[in-house]
Amino acid sequence: MSFAPVAITGMGCICAAGGNLSDSMEALLRGERRPAPPVRFASNHPVRYPVFEAVDFEGPPDLLRTSAFALHAAREAVADAGLDRKTLGALRVGVCVGTTVGTVMSEETFCRGYLAGDVPDMGPIRRILRSNPADVIAREFDLSGPRQTVVNACSSGTDALGIAGSWIREGLCDAAIAGGADELGRITYIGFISLLITDDSPCKPFDQRRRGLNLGEGAAMLVLASERVLRRSGARPRSFLLGYGSAGDAYHLTAPRPDGAGLRGAISEALATSGVSSASVAFVNAHGTGTPDNDRVEGRVLHDMLPGVPFLSTKGYTGHTLGAAGAIEAVLTAACLEMGKIPANAGFETPDPEIGIAPVREVTTVAGTVALSESLAFGGNNSVVVLGKA
């Protein structure tokens, strides 16, 4: 079951590391990271957990911040692909976006008002209803193709990319804007703290002393193009989506399966669909949240399935951006392949004997042309994309 490669002709990204892909990559390669207690919202929790906010970004007030992030990244990706509205209008273009909060009817001010017996303003609810991320992008660019908003928790962005690749291969659309977007707000912040999986210091993926994740926010979008579009536009691929795999743990709502069976299945499927052998993988951009459970399971699977392959987690620079994470990590992975180097795994100092392998500690040159980006999610989803250098 080998898939035909799908061309990636444009990429866009916004996260705490930078307002676009280029700035984000430069920050990663400089080793810069700025986790800090949240400034955009307050909490009366006694501990102020650090997060990675995109503090300089302001979206329009009539859209959820999630969808504003998605739109920002989509504009960068479309421009990067050299597409204009006229060209997009002549094509059947789909939109597939992963998110965790972009469609959820949870609005604290509204709920507080209702609980207090008031008649709360419906404005926040109307904003949610008109902010479905895939719809927002489709309306902005006046697109006619399929739309899908994937809510697969933390693997949403990776799954959206895999699904959009399938649309292109099957001819459901000529091109697709695919990625993930998520904002950080009080509800998510308080929720993750309640699960006791957040670190009160900067996260340390794969380190023996890791204590949990730091949340982040942002979006990344990729333009996937069919052969027809490439011929018609003369566009040059920046990268290729070579394969995709996903498999379930069927184990627990919030904990990964200890034996990593789901992740093993996802990696196997991703490699099989790409026609790539594990020996030719240049590096892995791991999920690497910094939680004890995730990193132990993921590290052991990498130890077994991709021995000797350099790996890192970029969450030390971006935080865990949840539904956006898979997409942000995919564009960072593709950019690293282009540049032939990967950043250091921020926060890592002490190897964990329970894992048995260690991520890269410094900017590292990579020679190969293929890389993996992994996502593990609440609910037991495990998703992997294989990206190839153009």
Add this chain to the structure above:
Amino acid sequence: MSGTGRIVLEGIGVVGGFGCGIADLSRSLADGNGHPGTLALSAGSGPIEFPAFRADTSLLKEFVPARTLRRIDPFSRLALLGSRLALADAGLADTGHDRLGVIVSSGYGATGITYAFLKSFIDDGDICASPTHFANSVHNSAAANISILLGARGPSLTVSQFDLSVPSALASARQWLAEGRVDRVLFGAVEELSELIGYVWYRQRGAPRSASMTPLRTEEETAIPAEGAAFLLFSRAEEARAGYCTLDAAITGSHADAGFPLPDGGLLVLGADGRRESGRRYAAVAQNARIACYTPLYGSMPAGPAFDIAAAALTLKGGRFFPSPADAARDFPATVPAGGEPFDGAQISCLTLSGIDDAYGVTTLGRLAGKEDPR
């Protein structure tokens, strides 16, 4: 795709305001009348009560131990019951599920537990937020619970596209089977009429004025809120052990002014559900096609198109039309077939239109050819 390339609908599991299971839905379709219950909640002005299609999940205890159910929220209960009924309907309740994919679509997700999570820290402070509520409020919790309890280790997908959630997610079910990623897909649509959603409904639309919907009377808002779950078990034809019909197409898009990709000659089941914002667009389609509409039996909810598909599948299998609501037959006498009339068409399409913009979804089901009918 290997084999015939045909995808077969093997099993249906439904729970909604009409009852529980395919027999209850069939009876309701033949009867042609909806029987909503009520939803009671508090509004700023005091307690209110209005017609609503409520779903009873008590049958779930026949499939899932009571001890396990204590930790399962109402949204996941709906999903678990629908999914178990679909597997049982296909005769696959007790088989292994290693190559089973799970797809859940929902416009609003697990709103009851989400509201409970917010309430936990609004009432008692951020430090008292409930981790259990938070874990269950994640949008894919229903799909996860299905996979965990079935031991299904195939891919899992949850889609939230408001009105277009069902047709959008169905396209992915087709893709998974076409690509050979799974042998079967347990596909479902779930909507929970929580207190929060009920209140939002009330604020947006006011209380329904009648206990019956007239969805093609576009000058009136006649929608009645609903909850329920409709699960459909799909497989490649060569894997199928039983079948209602084939899944021929699941297309979504926008720019409906350019025309819908509708099949010739068949029946079109309209997802019109009494909401004014999409009613006129449905009525325009109704002028030019042979139509049916069954939403008055299960109400207005983003999961509704999956019930439309179940009704269409039963029509294809039974070979007779079910009656559409009285207003449809009255207002569109030339295009609405009478209940009981034989249906020998090859295909039925289900049309879903967005209430927010010009997006549409068309799902097309086909009659099983005699030699293809696995039974």
